[in-house]
Amino acid sequence: MRRLLVLGAGTAGTMAVNKLRPRLPESEWEITIVEQSATHYYQPGYLFLPFGIYQPKQIVKPTAHFIPKGVTLVTGEIDVVKPEDNTVVLADGTALEYDYLVIATGTTPRPEETPGMAGDEWRKSVHEFYSFDGAMALTEKLKSWDSGRLVIHVTEMPIKCPVAPLEFTFLADSFFKKKGVRDKVEITYVTPLPGAFTKPVSAKALGGMLEDRGIALESDFLIERVDTEKKAIVSFDEREIPFDLLVTIPLNMGADYVSKSGLGDELNYVPVDRETFLSKAHDNIFAVGDASDIPTSKAGSVAHFAMDLFPENFVRYVDGKAMTEKFDGHANCFIESGAGRGMLLDFNYETEPLTGTFPYPVVGPMRLLKETRLNHFSKLAFRWVYWHVLLRGRHLPISSHMSMAGKVPAQDS
Amino acid sequence: MPVTTLLDREIHVDDEGFLTVYDEWDEALGAELANQIGIEMTDEHWSLIRFLREDFKEKGETATTRRVQAVGGVPTKRQFELFPKKPAKKMAYIAGLPKPHGCV
Numbered sequence: 001m002r003r004l005l006v007l008g009a010g011t012a013g014t015m016a017v018n019k020l021r022p023r024l025p026e027s028e029w030e031i032t033i034v035e036q037s038a039t040h041y042y043q044p045g046y047l048f049l050p051f052g053i054y055q056p057k058q059i060v061k062p063t064a065h066f067i068p069k070g071v072t073l074v075t076g077e078i079d080v081v082k083p084e085d086n087t088v089v090l091a092d093g094t095a096l097e098y099d100y101l102v103i104a105t106g107t108t109p110r111p112e113e114t115p116g117m118a119g120d121e122w123r124k125s126v127h128e129f130y131s132f133d134g135a136m137a138l139t140e141k142l143k144s145w146d147s148g149r150l151v152i153h154v155t156e157m158p159i160k161c162p163v164a165p166l167e168f169t170f171l172a173d174s175f176f177k178k179k180g181v182r183d184k185v186e187i188t189y190v191t192p193l194p195g196a197f198t199k200p201v202s203a204k205a206l207g208g209m210l211e212d213r214g215i216a217l218e219s220d221f222l223i224e225r226v227d228t229e230k231k232a233i234v235s236f237d238e239r240e241i242p243f244d245l246l247v248t249i250p251l252n253m254g255a256d257y258v259s260k261s262g263l264g265d266e267l268n269y270v271p272v273d274r275e276t277f278l279s280k281a282h283d284n285i286f287a288v289g290d291a292s293d294i295p296t297s298k299a300g301s302v303a304h305f306a307m308d309l310f311p312e313n314f315v316r317y318v319d320g321k322a323m324t325e326k327f328d329g330h331a332n333c334f335i336e337s338g339a340g341r342g343m344l345l346d347f348n349y350e351t352e353p354l355t356g357t358f359p360y361p362v363v364g365p366m367r368l369l370k371e372t373r374l375n376h377f378s379k380l381a382f383r384w385v386y387w388h389v390l391l392r393g394r395h396l397p398i399s400s401h402m403s404m405a406g407k408v409p410a411q412d413s
Numbered sequence: 414m415p416v417t418t419l420l421d422r423e424i425h426v427d428d429e430g431f432l433t434v435y436d437e438w439d440e441a442l443g444a445e446l447a448n449q450i451g452i453e454m455t456d457e458h459w460s461l462i463r464f465l466r467e468d469f470k471e472k473g474e475t476a477t478t479r480r481v482q483a484v485g486g487v488p489t490k491r492q493f494e495l496f497p498k499k500p501a502k503k504m505a506y507i508a509g510l511p512k513p514h515g516c517v
Contacts, residue, residue, distance in 0.1 A: 156479065220498070220499060222478065222489070222493075224489075224490065236489055236490055236493040237493055237497070237498055265480075266479055266480050266483035266484060267479070295474075295514050
Protein backbone atom coordinates (compact mmCIF):
# COMPACT_ATOMS: atom_id res chain seq x y z
CA MET A 1 0.00 0.00 0.00
CA ARG A 2 1.21 3.50 -0.79
CA ARG A 3 0.32 6.20 1.70
CA LEU A 4 -0.74 9.78 1.00
CA LEU A 5 -0.98 12.04 4.03
CA VAL A 6 -2.65 15.46 3.80
CA LEU A 7 -2.18 17.98 6.60
CA GLY A 8 -5.09 20.38 7.05
CA ALA A 9 -8.74 20.04 5.97
CA GLY A 10 -9.37 23.64 4.96
CA THR A 11 -10.28 24.65 1.42
CA ALA A 12 -7.19 23.27 -0.33
CA GLY A 13 -6.76 20.09 1.75
CA THR A 14 -10.44 19.14 1.54
CA MET A 15 -10.51 19.69 -2.22
CA ALA A 16 -7.29 17.69 -2.59
CA VAL A 17 -8.67 14.53 -0.95
CA ASN A 18 -11.99 14.84 -2.79
CA LYS A 19 -10.22 15.07 -6.13
CA LEU A 20 -7.49 12.53 -5.43
CA ARG A 21 -9.57 9.72 -3.92
CA PRO A 22 -11.30 8.81 -7.21
CA ARG A 23 -7.97 9.04 -9.07
CA LEU A 24 -5.96 6.78 -6.75
CA PRO A 25 -7.23 3.15 -6.61
CA GLU A 26 -8.28 2.13 -3.07
CA SER A 27 -6.50 -1.19 -3.53
CA GLU A 28 -3.18 0.66 -3.93
CA TRP A 29 -3.49 3.89 -1.96
CA GLU A 30 -4.38 4.81 1.61
CA ILE A 31 -5.33 8.46 2.06
CA THR A 32 -5.33 10.11 5.47
CA ILE A 33 -6.10 13.74 6.33
CA VAL A 34 -5.23 15.40 9.65
CA GLU A 35 -7.21 18.36 10.98
CA GLN A 36 -7.34 19.87 14.46
CA SER A 37 -10.71 21.58 14.11
CA ALA A 38 -13.96 19.62 14.11
CA THR A 39 -15.57 22.59 12.35
CA HIS A 40 -15.02 23.74 8.78
CA TYR A 41 -15.47 27.51 8.52
CA TYR A 42 -16.48 29.31 5.35
CA GLN A 43 -13.81 31.94 5.84
CA PRO A 44 -15.03 34.50 3.26
CA GLY A 45 -18.07 34.78 5.56
CA TYR A 46 -16.03 36.36 8.39
CA LEU A 47 -16.18 39.67 6.51
CA PHE A 48 -19.98 39.72 6.61
CA LEU A 49 -20.55 38.66 10.23
CA PRO A 50 -19.75 42.00 11.91
CA PHE A 51 -22.33 43.82 9.78
CA GLY A 52 -25.07 41.26 10.38
CA ILE A 53 -25.14 40.24 6.69
CA TYR A 54 -24.41 36.62 7.62
CA GLN A 55 -25.36 34.70 10.76
CA PRO A 56 -22.77 32.36 12.31
CA LYS A 57 -24.73 29.21 11.44
CA GLN A 58 -24.45 30.01 7.74
CA ILE A 59 -20.69 29.69 7.75
CA VAL A 60 -19.94 26.64 9.93
CA LYS A 61 -20.30 22.94 9.12
CA PRO A 62 -18.66 19.80 10.50
CA THR A 63 -15.24 19.06 8.97
CA ALA A 64 -16.14 15.37 8.63
CA HIS A 65 -19.08 16.27 6.39
CA PHE A 66 -16.72 17.07 3.49
CA ILE A 67 -14.28 14.18 3.80
CA PRO A 68 -15.16 11.51 1.23
CA LYS A 69 -15.53 7.78 1.83
CA GLY A 70 -12.22 5.99 1.63
CA VAL A 71 -10.30 8.80 3.30
CA THR A 72 -9.38 8.53 6.99
CA LEU A 73 -9.90 11.73 8.98
CA VAL A 74 -7.62 12.05 12.00
CA THR A 75 -8.54 14.81 14.44
CA GLY A 76 -5.47 16.15 16.15
CA GLU A 77 -2.82 18.82 16.37
CA ILE A 78 0.37 18.43 14.33
CA ASP A 79 3.55 18.62 16.38
CA VAL A 80 6.28 18.05 13.81
CA VAL A 81 7.09 16.60 10.39
CA LYS A 82 10.21 14.44 10.21
CA PRO A 83 11.01 14.46 6.50
CA GLU A 84 14.03 12.19 6.92
CA ASP A 85 11.77 9.48 8.43
CA ASN A 86 8.72 10.28 6.24
CA THR A 87 6.73 10.63 9.45
CA VAL A 88 4.37 13.18 10.99
CA VAL A 89 4.04 13.24 14.77
CA LEU A 90 0.89 14.62 16.39
CA ALA A 91 0.74 16.46 19.72
CA ASP A 92 -0.67 13.33 21.43
CA GLY A 93 2.34 11.31 20.25
CA THR A 94 0.62 9.48 17.38
CA ALA A 95 3.07 8.88 14.53
CA LEU A 96 1.75 8.80 10.96
CA GLU A 97 4.01 7.52 8.19
CA TYR A 98 3.68 8.62 4.58
CA ASP A 99 5.08 8.05 1.14
CA TYR A 100 3.80 11.43 -0.05
CA LEU A 101 2.91 14.42 2.10
CA VAL A 102 0.68 17.35 1.15
CA ILE A 103 0.89 20.36 3.46
CA ALA A 104 -2.32 22.40 3.43
CA THR A 105 -2.43 24.01 6.86
CA GLY A 106 -2.87 27.53 5.56
CA THR A 107 -2.10 30.76 7.34
CA THR A 108 -3.44 32.40 10.51
CA PRO A 109 -3.46 35.88 12.12
CA ARG A 110 -0.74 36.45 14.77
CA PRO A 111 -1.50 39.58 16.80
CA GLU A 112 1.15 38.63 19.37
CA GLU A 113 3.86 39.32 16.75
CA THR A 114 3.25 43.09 16.99
CA PRO A 115 4.09 44.69 20.36
CA GLY A 116 0.96 45.93 22.15
CA MET A 117 -1.50 44.48 19.66
CA ALA A 118 -2.62 41.49 21.74
CA GLY A 119 -2.33 43.56 24.96
CA ASP A 120 -4.84 45.27 27.28
CA GLU A 121 -7.02 46.63 24.50
CA TRP A 122 -7.34 43.33 22.58
CA ARG A 123 -11.00 42.74 21.74
CA LYS A 124 -11.90 45.96 23.56
CA SER A 125 -10.79 48.72 21.20
CA VAL A 126 -8.42 46.53 19.14
CA HIS A 127 -10.21 43.98 16.94
CA GLU A 128 -9.73 41.66 13.97
CA PHE A 129 -12.05 39.67 11.73
CA TYR A 130 -9.67 37.03 10.34
CA SER A 131 -10.83 34.37 12.80
CA PHE A 132 -14.32 33.21 13.72
CA ASP A 133 -13.92 34.33 17.35
CA GLY A 134 -12.49 37.67 16.26
CA ALA A 135 -15.33 38.30 13.82
CA MET A 136 -17.89 37.41 16.53
CA ALA A 137 -16.25 39.78 19.05
CA LEU A 138 -16.30 42.57 16.47
CA THR A 139 -19.97 41.83 15.73
CA GLU A 140 -20.76 42.53 19.41
CA LYS A 141 -18.62 45.68 19.39
CA LEU A 142 -20.35 47.15 16.33
CA LYS A 143 -23.77 46.70 17.91
CA SER A 144 -23.07 49.62 20.23
CA TRP A 145 -20.11 51.53 18.73
CA ASP A 146 -21.36 54.44 16.64
CA SER A 147 -18.98 57.38 16.83
CA GLY A 148 -15.27 58.19 16.82
CA ARG A 149 -12.17 57.28 14.86
CA LEU A 150 -12.31 53.92 13.07
CA VAL A 151 -8.91 52.81 11.80
CA ILE A 152 -8.69 49.78 9.48
CA HIS A 153 -5.12 48.57 9.34
CA VAL A 154 -3.01 45.98 7.51
CA THR A 155 0.12 44.88 9.38
CA GLU A 156 2.21 43.32 6.64
CA MET A 157 1.79 41.52 3.32
CA PRO A 158 1.08 38.80 2.41
CA ILE A 159 -2.30 38.36 4.08
CA LYS A 160 -5.11 35.97 3.38
CA CYS A 161 -7.64 37.47 0.97
CA PRO A 162 -5.79 40.74 0.32
CA VAL A 163 -8.93 42.68 -0.65
CA ALA A 164 -10.86 41.84 2.54
CA PRO A 165 -9.61 44.85 4.54
CA LEU A 166 -10.76 47.20 1.77
CA GLU A 167 -14.09 45.42 1.57
CA PHE A 168 -14.45 45.78 5.33
CA THR A 169 -13.80 49.50 4.91
CA PHE A 170 -16.46 49.89 2.20
CA LEU A 171 -18.96 47.83 4.17
CA ALA A 172 -18.27 49.89 7.32
CA ASP A 173 -18.91 53.11 5.38
CA SER A 174 -22.20 51.65 4.18
CA PHE A 175 -23.09 50.30 7.65
CA PHE A 176 -22.64 53.64 9.42
CA LYS A 177 -24.50 55.50 6.66
CA LYS A 178 -27.44 53.16 7.10
CA LYS A 179 -27.35 53.73 10.84
CA GLY A 180 -27.44 57.47 10.17
CA VAL A 181 -24.16 58.12 12.03
CA ARG A 182 -21.62 58.26 9.20
CA ASP A 183 -20.89 61.93 10.01
CA LYS A 184 -19.84 60.91 13.53
CA VAL A 185 -17.40 58.25 12.33
CA GLU A 186 -14.03 59.18 10.90
CA ILE A 187 -12.60 56.31 8.81
CA THR A 188 -8.92 55.87 7.97
CA TYR A 189 -7.41 53.02 5.92
CA VAL A 190 -3.79 52.26 6.84
CA THR A 191 -1.60 50.02 4.68
CA PRO A 192 2.08 49.05 4.36
CA LEU A 193 1.67 49.27 0.57
CA PRO A 194 2.33 52.41 -1.46
CA GLY A 195 -1.39 52.56 -2.42
CA ALA A 196 -4.76 51.00 -1.70
CA PHE A 197 -3.91 47.62 -3.25
CA THR A 198 -0.99 45.51 -4.39
CA LYS A 199 -1.53 45.80 -8.12
CA PRO A 200 -1.15 49.34 -9.57
CA VAL A 201 -4.24 49.34 -11.80
CA SER A 202 -6.60 48.19 -9.08
CA ALA A 203 -4.82 50.36 -6.51
CA LYS A 204 -5.85 53.34 -8.58
CA ALA A 205 -9.48 52.25 -8.95
CA LEU A 206 -9.79 51.25 -5.31
CA GLY A 207 -7.99 54.39 -4.09
CA GLY A 208 -10.59 56.44 -5.95
CA MET A 209 -13.35 54.50 -4.24
CA LEU A 210 -11.90 55.39 -0.82
CA GLU A 211 -11.75 59.05 -1.75
CA ASP A 212 -15.36 59.04 -3.02
CA ARG A 213 -16.47 57.74 0.36
CA GLY A 214 -14.54 60.28 2.41
CA ILE A 215 -12.11 57.67 3.73
CA ALA A 216 -8.54 58.80 4.47
CA LEU A 217 -5.68 56.66 3.10
CA GLU A 218 -2.39 56.34 4.99
CA SER A 219 0.10 54.39 2.86
CA ASP A 220 3.65 53.02 3.32
CA PHE A 221 2.84 52.52 7.01
CA LEU A 222 4.89 49.70 8.54
CA ILE A 223 3.67 49.22 12.11
CA GLU A 224 6.15 49.01 14.97
CA ARG A 225 3.70 48.78 17.88
CA VAL A 226 0.24 49.54 19.21
CA ASP A 227 0.40 52.16 21.94
CA THR A 228 -2.47 51.04 24.14
CA GLU A 229 -2.23 54.01 26.50
CA LYS A 230 -2.44 56.64 23.80
CA LYS A 231 -4.65 54.35 21.71
CA ALA A 232 -2.58 54.85 18.59
CA ILE A 233 -0.69 52.74 16.09
CA VAL A 234 2.94 53.78 15.67
CA SER A 235 5.05 53.14 12.57
CA PHE A 236 8.80 52.49 12.32
CA ASP A 237 9.21 55.97 10.85
CA GLU A 238 7.39 57.37 13.90
CA ARG A 239 4.04 58.29 12.49
CA GLU A 240 1.17 57.92 14.98
CA ILE A 241 -2.43 57.28 14.04
CA PRO A 242 -4.90 57.57 16.93
CA PHE A 243 -7.98 55.36 17.03
CA ASP A 244 -11.10 54.76 19.07
CA LEU A 245 -11.69 51.47 17.30
CA LEU A 246 -8.85 49.67 15.54
CA VAL A 247 -9.72 46.86 13.16
CA THR A 248 -6.37 45.36 12.26
CA ILE A 249 -5.24 42.54 10.04
CA PRO A 250 -2.48 41.05 12.21
CA LEU A 251 0.65 39.54 10.69
CA ASN A 252 -0.34 36.33 8.87
CA MET A 253 1.90 33.29 9.28
CA GLY A 254 1.88 29.63 8.31
CA ALA A 255 1.59 26.94 10.98
CA ASP A 256 4.31 26.75 13.65
CA TYR A 257 5.01 23.03 13.09
CA VAL A 258 6.20 24.01 9.58
CA SER A 259 9.09 26.04 10.97
CA LYS A 260 9.72 23.54 13.77
CA SER A 261 10.14 20.88 11.08
CA GLY A 262 12.60 23.04 9.15
CA LEU A 263 10.21 23.28 6.21
CA GLY A 264 9.33 26.97 6.23
CA ASP A 265 10.63 30.42 5.35
CA GLU A 266 10.61 33.38 7.79
CA LEU A 267 6.79 33.43 7.75
CA ASN A 268 6.45 29.61 8.02
CA TYR A 269 5.46 29.22 4.36
CA VAL A 270 6.83 26.21 2.50
CA PRO A 271 9.08 27.14 -0.46
CA VAL A 272 7.72 25.31 -3.52
CA ASP A 273 7.96 25.33 -7.28
CA ARG A 274 5.36 27.91 -8.25
CA GLU A 275 3.99 25.90 -11.18
CA THR A 276 3.67 22.47 -9.55
CA PHE A 277 3.76 23.10 -5.72
CA LEU A 278 6.49 20.49 -5.21
CA SER A 279 8.68 21.36 -2.23
CA LYS A 280 12.07 22.75 -3.20
CA ALA A 281 13.68 20.73 -0.41
CA HIS A 282 11.92 17.32 -0.49
CA ASP A 283 10.79 15.37 -3.53
CA ASN A 284 7.85 13.68 -1.76
CA ILE A 285 6.35 16.79 -0.15
CA PHE A 286 3.95 19.26 -1.73
CA ALA A 287 2.43 22.40 -0.22
CA VAL A 288 -0.90 23.69 -1.54
CA GLY A 289 -3.22 26.60 -0.80
CA ASP A 290 -2.10 29.38 1.57
CA ALA A 291 0.61 27.19 3.15
CA SER A 292 3.02 27.60 0.24
CA ASP A 293 5.19 30.58 -0.66
CA ILE A 294 3.87 31.08 -4.22
CA PRO A 295 3.75 34.79 -5.11
CA THR A 296 0.02 35.16 -5.68
CA SER A 297 -2.94 35.93 -3.43
CA LYS A 298 -3.54 33.74 -0.41
CA ALA A 299 -7.16 33.05 -1.29
CA GLY A 300 -9.74 30.35 -1.84
CA SER A 301 -9.96 31.18 -5.53
CA VAL A 302 -6.25 30.44 -5.92
CA ALA A 303 -6.63 27.16 -4.02
CA HIS A 304 -9.53 26.29 -6.31
CA PHE A 305 -7.69 27.05 -9.57
CA ALA A 306 -4.60 25.27 -8.26
CA MET A 307 -6.69 22.22 -7.41
CA ASP A 308 -7.83 21.96 -11.03
CA LEU A 309 -4.22 21.15 -11.94
CA PHE A 310 -2.68 19.53 -8.89
CA PRO A 311 -4.53 16.16 -8.88
CA GLU A 312 -3.51 15.36 -12.48
CA ASN A 313 0.05 16.36 -11.77
CA PHE A 314 0.15 14.29 -8.60
CA VAL A 315 -1.12 11.16 -10.32
CA ARG A 316 1.49 11.57 -13.06
CA TYR A 317 4.26 12.31 -10.58
CA VAL A 318 3.69 9.21 -8.43
CA ASP A 319 3.78 7.15 -11.65
CA GLY A 320 7.22 8.56 -12.36
CA LYS A 321 6.02 10.82 -15.17
CA ALA A 322 6.62 14.53 -15.68
CA MET A 323 4.11 17.01 -14.28
CA THR A 324 2.66 18.65 -17.37
CA GLU A 325 0.12 21.04 -15.84
CA LYS A 326 1.62 24.44 -14.99
CA PHE A 327 -0.09 26.81 -12.59
CA ASP A 328 -0.09 30.46 -13.73
CA GLY A 329 -1.05 32.08 -10.42
CA HIS A 330 -4.65 32.67 -11.47
CA ALA A 331 -6.71 34.48 -8.82
CA ASN A 332 -10.01 36.23 -8.90
CA CYS A 333 -11.98 37.97 -6.24
CA PHE A 334 -15.31 39.60 -5.79
CA ILE A 335 -14.94 42.83 -3.88
CA GLU A 336 -17.87 44.03 -1.83
CA SER A 337 -18.06 47.78 -2.21
CA GLY A 338 -21.03 48.45 0.08
CA ALA A 339 -24.70 49.32 -0.51
CA GLY A 340 -25.38 46.03 -2.27
CA ARG A 341 -22.77 46.40 -4.97
CA GLY A 342 -19.58 44.58 -5.77
CA MET A 343 -16.78 44.39 -8.27
CA LEU A 344 -14.62 41.63 -9.70
CA LEU A 345 -10.85 41.34 -10.12
CA ASP A 346 -9.09 38.69 -12.20
CA PHE A 347 -5.30 38.36 -12.42
CA ASN A 348 -2.29 36.01 -12.33
CA TYR A 349 1.48 35.98 -11.70
CA GLU A 350 2.16 38.12 -14.74
CA THR A 351 -1.02 40.02 -15.65
CA GLU A 352 -2.55 42.99 -13.84
CA PRO A 353 -6.27 42.99 -13.02
CA LEU A 354 -7.97 44.28 -16.15
CA THR A 355 -11.19 46.05 -16.97
CA GLY A 356 -13.77 44.56 -19.35
CA THR A 357 -15.90 41.49 -18.72
CA PHE A 358 -15.36 38.05 -17.24
CA PRO A 359 -17.01 35.19 -19.08
CA TYR A 360 -18.68 33.48 -16.11
CA PRO A 361 -20.92 30.70 -17.35
CA VAL A 362 -24.71 30.95 -16.80
CA VAL A 363 -24.85 34.25 -14.91
CA GLY A 364 -22.09 36.16 -16.72
CA PRO A 365 -20.53 38.04 -18.28
CA MET A 366 -19.48 40.05 -15.22
CA ARG A 367 -18.07 43.54 -15.34
CA LEU A 368 -14.45 43.65 -14.19
CA LEU A 369 -13.16 46.45 -11.96
CA LYS A 370 -16.62 48.08 -11.97
CA GLU A 371 -19.19 48.19 -9.19
CA THR A 372 -22.36 46.31 -10.08
CA ARG A 373 -25.24 44.60 -8.26
CA LEU A 374 -24.64 41.37 -10.17
CA ASN A 375 -21.09 41.14 -8.79
CA HIS A 376 -22.47 41.56 -5.26
CA PHE A 377 -25.09 38.82 -5.66
CA SER A 378 -22.53 36.51 -7.20
CA LYS A 379 -20.36 36.94 -4.14
CA LEU A 380 -23.26 35.99 -1.89
CA ALA A 381 -24.20 33.06 -4.14
CA PHE A 382 -20.66 31.77 -3.89
CA ARG A 383 -21.25 30.52 -0.34
CA TRP A 384 -23.63 27.90 -1.73
CA VAL A 385 -21.18 26.98 -4.48
CA TYR A 386 -18.43 26.58 -1.88
CA TRP A 387 -20.33 24.16 0.34
CA HIS A 388 -21.98 22.15 -2.42
CA VAL A 389 -19.62 22.16 -5.38
CA LEU A 390 -16.13 23.36 -4.58
CA LEU A 391 -15.17 21.51 -1.40
CA ARG A 392 -16.55 18.26 -2.75
CA GLY A 393 -14.24 18.54 -5.70
CA ARG A 394 -17.05 18.84 -8.24
CA HIS A 395 -16.30 20.63 -11.46
CA LEU A 396 -16.96 24.35 -11.70
CA PRO A 397 -16.85 25.46 -15.32
CA ILE A 398 -14.27 28.24 -14.95
CA SER A 399 -10.84 27.77 -16.47
CA SER A 400 -7.98 27.45 -14.05
CA HIS A 401 -5.78 29.29 -16.49
CA MET A 402 -6.45 32.96 -16.83
CA SER A 403 -8.07 33.91 -20.12
CA MET A 404 -7.81 37.26 -21.88
CA ALA A 405 -11.27 36.90 -23.48
CA GLY A 406 -13.40 40.00 -23.00
CA LYS A 407 -10.67 41.93 -21.25
CA VAL A 408 -9.46 45.40 -22.06
CA PRO A 409 -5.76 45.92 -21.35
CA ALA A 410 -5.67 48.63 -18.70
CA GLN A 411 -3.75 51.87 -18.79
CA ASP A 412 -1.24 51.34 -16.02
CA SER A 413 0.25 54.74 -15.42
CA MET B 414 13.41 47.82 -21.24
CA PRO B 415 15.09 51.22 -20.70
CA VAL B 416 18.87 51.50 -20.74
CA THR B 417 20.68 54.15 -18.76
CA THR B 418 24.33 55.15 -18.52
CA LEU B 419 25.99 55.12 -15.11
CA LEU B 420 29.74 55.39 -14.51
CA ASP B 421 30.14 55.26 -18.30
CA ARG B 422 28.46 51.88 -18.42
CA GLU B 423 25.20 50.89 -20.07
CA ILE B 424 22.85 49.58 -17.41
CA HIS B 425 19.43 47.94 -17.90
CA VAL B 426 16.77 49.30 -15.56
CA ASP B 427 12.99 49.18 -15.13
CA ASP B 428 10.64 52.18 -15.28
CA GLU B 429 11.53 53.18 -11.73
CA GLY B 430 15.27 52.83 -12.21
CA PHE B 431 15.77 49.44 -10.49
CA LEU B 432 18.45 47.35 -12.18
CA THR B 433 17.12 44.38 -14.09
CA VAL B 434 20.34 42.44 -14.79
CA TYR B 435 21.92 40.95 -11.66
CA ASP B 436 25.45 40.81 -13.06
CA GLU B 437 25.58 44.41 -14.26
CA TRP B 438 26.01 45.48 -10.62
CA ASP B 439 29.19 45.95 -8.64
CA GLU B 440 29.95 47.90 -5.48
CA ALA B 441 31.14 50.96 -7.40
CA LEU B 442 27.74 51.11 -9.06
CA GLY B 443 26.05 50.51 -5.69
CA ALA B 444 27.86 53.53 -4.28
CA GLU B 445 26.69 55.65 -7.22
CA LEU B 446 23.07 54.47 -6.78
CA ALA B 447 23.26 55.25 -3.05
CA ASN B 448 24.59 58.68 -3.85
CA GLN B 449 21.64 59.33 -6.19
CA ILE B 450 19.11 58.76 -3.39
CA GLY B 451 21.14 60.58 -0.76
CA ILE B 452 22.37 57.65 1.31
CA GLU B 453 25.86 57.91 2.76
CA MET B 454 27.18 54.38 2.85
CA THR B 455 28.92 53.01 5.96
CA ASP B 456 30.21 49.49 6.63
CA GLU B 457 26.87 48.71 8.24
CA HIS B 458 25.04 49.80 5.09
CA TRP B 459 27.33 47.67 2.94
CA SER B 460 26.92 44.55 5.02
CA LEU B 461 23.17 44.81 4.53
CA ILE B 462 23.53 45.33 0.78
CA ARG B 463 25.85 42.30 0.57
CA PHE B 464 23.30 40.22 2.48
CA LEU B 465 20.61 41.22 -0.02
CA ARG B 466 22.85 40.32 -2.97
CA GLU B 467 23.71 36.90 -1.56
CA ASP B 468 20.14 36.16 -0.51
CA PHE B 469 18.84 37.07 -3.97
CA LYS B 470 21.38 34.76 -5.61
CA GLU B 471 20.07 31.90 -3.48
CA LYS B 472 16.32 32.65 -3.46
CA GLY B 473 15.73 34.51 -6.71
CA GLU B 474 13.74 37.15 -4.87
CA THR B 475 14.59 40.38 -3.07
CA ALA B 476 14.45 40.00 0.70
CA THR B 477 11.67 41.85 2.52
CA THR B 478 12.36 43.91 5.66
CA ARG B 479 11.06 40.95 7.66
CA ARG B 480 13.49 38.59 5.99
CA VAL B 481 16.37 41.02 6.51
CA GLN B 482 15.44 41.00 10.20
CA ALA B 483 14.81 37.24 10.54
CA VAL B 484 17.62 35.92 8.37
CA GLY B 485 19.99 38.88 8.00
CA GLY B 486 19.79 39.70 11.73
CA VAL B 487 19.19 43.46 11.37
CA PRO B 488 16.08 44.69 13.25
CA THR B 489 13.49 46.51 11.15
CA LYS B 490 13.93 49.63 13.31
CA ARG B 491 17.63 49.73 12.40
CA GLN B 492 16.81 49.25 8.72
CA PHE B 493 14.61 52.35 8.93
CA GLU B 494 17.47 54.29 10.54
CA LEU B 495 19.96 53.25 7.87
CA PHE B 496 17.62 53.69 4.91
CA PRO B 497 15.02 56.22 6.08
CA LYS B 498 11.32 56.06 5.13
CA LYS B 499 11.35 53.16 2.66
CA PRO B 500 14.13 50.74 3.60
CA ALA B 501 12.97 47.78 1.50
CA LYS B 502 12.80 49.85 -1.66
CA LYS B 503 16.01 51.77 -1.01
CA MET B 504 18.05 48.69 -0.15
CA ALA B 505 16.85 46.94 -3.32
CA TYR B 506 17.65 50.02 -5.39
CA ILE B 507 21.21 50.29 -4.11
CA ALA B 508 21.78 46.53 -4.30
CA GLY B 509 20.76 46.52 -7.97
CA LEU B 510 17.85 44.14 -7.34
CA PRO B 511 14.18 44.23 -8.32
CA LYS B 512 11.82 46.01 -5.97
CA PRO B 513 10.61 43.46 -3.41
CA HIS B 514 7.46 41.74 -4.66
CA GLY B 515 4.37 43.90 -4.16
CA CYS B 516 3.11 40.86 -2.32
CA VAL B 517 -0.40 40.13 -3.46
